[in-house]
């Protein structure tokens with residue numbers, strides 16, 4: 001049963017984080033360095049969900065600290081979203097990769113891994129109870145809404161998560177980093193900032 005005071009919720013969130021450290025619900029724990037659990041306020045009004053930790057997050061043990069996370073932080077700051085009122089996490093909490101020489105190349109989590117890791121995402125959502133969850137990319141949409149959808153068709157729309165939390169759908173900030181053309185990149189960055197403005201409004205409702 002979910003505790004009802006902010007202090008009790010924070011305590012429970014820390015306990016859930018501890019429990020996730022030794023998770024073996026799917027095979028991804030075998031090769032990753034550690035579980036990368038969500039971070040932020042237990043009373044956050046917005047809960048952002050990415051795909052999975054990247055190479056840098058896997059080593060640091062913290063979400064959104066790599067290049068995409070830094071870009072994300074910068075855009076939130078520009079939009080005026082108070083990071084202390086947010087919580088960031090990933091749909092899948094272990095880094096999935098293919099070794100290539102000394103490098104570790106990101107590999108997409110499959111449906112079974114996303115389903116297994118929902119165990120933890122469900123607990124984060126239930127304890128934080130945000131006004132709005134934000135799905136950053138297709139894996140997050142699948143985890144939150146429970147269906148595969150083409151981001152290009154549903155971007156900017158608000159759907160309902162499996163537990164009834166409103167979910168705003170947008171791209172993952174790593175997508176912005178991969179756009180080769182500068183004008184396209186600038187345009188997509190502006191669209192992402194517009195999505196974050198919507199989040200800012202929804203955080204206050």
Ligand code: SF4
Pocket residue numbers: 020023024025026027028029035092093094113116117118120
């Ligand atoms: S990816 Fe998620 S479900 Fe799989 S082992 Fe890691 S924490 Fe557990």
